[in-house]
Every structure is written in structure tokens, then in C-alpha cells.
Amino acid sequence: MADRSLRGTGLGAKSFEDEAGVEFAARQEVGFDCSRGHHFTLMFAAEADTPAAWECPRCGAESLRSDGVRAEAKEEKPVRTHWDMLRERRSIAELEDLLAERLDLLRSGALGPNYASSNRSRKSA
Structure with missing residues (x-):
């Protein structure tokens, strides 16, 4: 019997409450x-x-x-590149010193055979 009393109405589809006294x-x-x-x-x-x-x-x-x-036009920040962030941490002189150190290690073979062979395979590809 109870299931017949809901026949014809969609549950949740309509509200049976009137809008009297409701302030929008x-x-x-x-x-x-x-x-x-x-x-x-x-x-x-x-x-x-x-x-x-x-x-x-x-x-x-x-x-x-x-x-x-x-x-309103928003103030946009300029795009920071990798180089900009690197320059915030290091001076040109420091970067030149680091480059010289790495080149010396590479030329002397101190970086190991895997490093040199992986770079050669990349250059030939």
C-alpha cells in the first residue's frame, strides 16, 4: 500500500513547500x-x-x-628564466670558475667513463 501512495510523483523532483513567507x-x-x-x-x-x-x-x-x-589591468610579473634564477645566486665570475673546474674534470677523465660515453652517444644521435 505504501508504494502506491507515491505513484505519480518524482521523488526529489518537486517541492511541496509553498513560497509564502520566503524572502529572496x-x-x-x-x-x-x-x-x-x-x-x-x-x-x-x-x-x-x-x-x-x-x-x-x-x-x-x-x-x-x-x-x-x-x-582592472593586473600587474603581470616578468617571466623568470633558468638563467635569471641562476644569476640571482651566482656572479659571472663564479660561473666562469665553475665552468673551468667542470671542463678540467671532464678533460682529465675524473668524471668517469660512463659520463663521457653517454655524451658521445648523444652527439652521434
Whole structure:
């Protein structure tokens, strides 16, 4: 008997609670214009930080706000290369000394036969 009483209703699909006495949060509607001429609006909470750009739901292109608000330009850090990080730790004179030491070890054979043979096989390939 109990299973018949639920017939015709999808569990979890509908709420049987009415909206009487429910206060919705304040909202704001923000319009966006796509570079391909599409216009759409989205609803945000009134206290939310609204984005300056949004992906167009029709074509996927970047859409900017209709009211002219633009994103603040972020200060970008310059890309640090391996050489830049190395120069932070060592001076040119120190690097030249290290290079001279390694070349002496390589020429004297102190680095071992495996090191020299693996480099030769790389050069011939």
C-alpha cells in the first residue's frame, strides 16, 4: 500500500513547500554583449562582485559588460628564466670558475667513463 501512495510523483523532483513567507535575496541583472553581436543578461546577488567578462552562451566568445565596466589591468610579473634564477645566486665570475673546474674534470677523465660515453652517444644521435 505504501508504494502506491507515491505513484505519480518524482521523488526529489518537486517541492511541496509553498513560497509564502520566503524572502529572496536582493538581485541585480547584468547585461553582456558578445563580439559577434549576441546580447544576454545574467542575474547576480546584489552584494556579489560581478565579473567584467563572461563567456557567450551562444558562440563561446568572450563577452564584455553592456554598461562599460572593464576589468582592472593586473600587474603581470616578468617571466623568470633558468638563467635569471641562476644569476640571482651566482656572479659571472663564479660561473666562469665553475665552468673551468667542470671542463678540467671532464678533460682529465675524473668524471668517469660512463659520463663521457653517454655524451658521445648523444652527439652521434
